Amino acid sequence: ASRDSLAGRRFVLTAGPTQEPLDPVRFLGNRSSGRMGFALAGALARAGADVDLVAGPVQLTTPPGVKRTDVQTAEEMLAAVLARLEGATGFIGVAAVADYRPVDVATHKIKKSDAVLELRLQPNPDILARVASDPRRPELVMGFAAETRDLETAARGKLAAKDLDLIAANRVGEGLAFDQPDNALEVFSADQCWTLPRQSKQLLAERLVDIIVETLDRHSTD
Numbered sequence: 001a002s003r004d005s006l007a008g009r010r011f012v013l014t015a016g017p018t019q020e021p022l023d024p025v026r027f028l029g030n031r032s033s034g035r036m037g038f039a040l041a042g043a044l045a046r047a048g049a050d051v052d053l054v055a056g057p058v059q060l061t062t063p064p065g066v067k068r069t070d071v072q073t074a075e076e077m078l079a080a081v082l083a084r085l086e087g088a089t090g091f092i093g094v095a096a097v098a099d100y101r102p103v104d105v106a107t108h109k110i111k112k113s114d115a116v117l118e119l120r121l122q123p124n125p126d127i128l129a130r131v132a133s134d135p136r137r138p139e140l141v142m143g144f145a146a147e148t149r150d151l152e153t154a155a156r157g158k159l160a161a162k163d164l165d166l167i168a169a170n171r172v173g174e175g176l177a178f179d180q181p182d183n184a185l186e187v188f189s190a191d192q193c194w195t196l197p198r199q200s201k202q203l204l205a206e207r208l209v210d211i212i213v214e215t216l217d218r219h220s221t222d
């Protein structure tokens with residue numbers, strides 16, 4: 001994409017993991033590094049977009065030109081996203097949002113004992129699906145899907161179920177994707193697909209911006 005192909009357009013992105021507290025010192029989390037989301041935020045900014053990045057706990061520096069908001073839990077991430085949705089051209093959910101959170105968060109540190117400890121978990125809101133069904137739905141809503149099998153079927157299923165314009169799918173397991181500098185993606189729209197071979201997340205982000213620009217151009221000529 002050229003330097004100004006997204007000028008005047010604003011994107012809201014989520015990136016990184018969420019952490020769901022169990023007690024004051026413990027949480028449920030995952031291994032997402034946030035690299036893909038941060039790379040995409042930087043590439044969108046380089047293409048001239050205004051970028052609001054809502055980030056879970058990560059150890060990354062904010063790319064130039066990106067406005068960053070830090071959150072911890074899925075519920076905080078949802079609230080931060082909804083507060084920034086009005087007038088956005090695009091929403092891209094890159095975060096590895098925890099599917100569940102503990103029903104009870106202990107006020108004091110949970111004590112060790114010899115007994116079995118059971119955790120009760122309740123579902124978190126699906127931020128991506130929530131945004132796609134919002135009256136303020138941005139023109140372009142894009143998700144990511146990490147799959148261990150049946151990549152295309154699963155990705156196309158999520159594209160339809162969550163009412164997305166684009167989904168970028170990657171194979172996980174066997175040391176792929178999570179917490180790695182490289183990734184390979186297959187991107188699907190309802191009627192197109194793009195194969196992005198293994199490369200750095202920085203380069204993948206540039207290719208994804210091209211696909212996003214192409215998709216917005218198609219919308220405006222349809």
Ligand code: C5P
Nearest residue numbers: 093094095097125126127128143144145
């Ligand atoms: O259904 P699944 O979790 O595989 O979908 C992944 C996509 O949905 C990602 O884009 C992720 O950011 C988004 N997601 C979300 N909120 C959740 C779960 C997933 O935004 N609670």
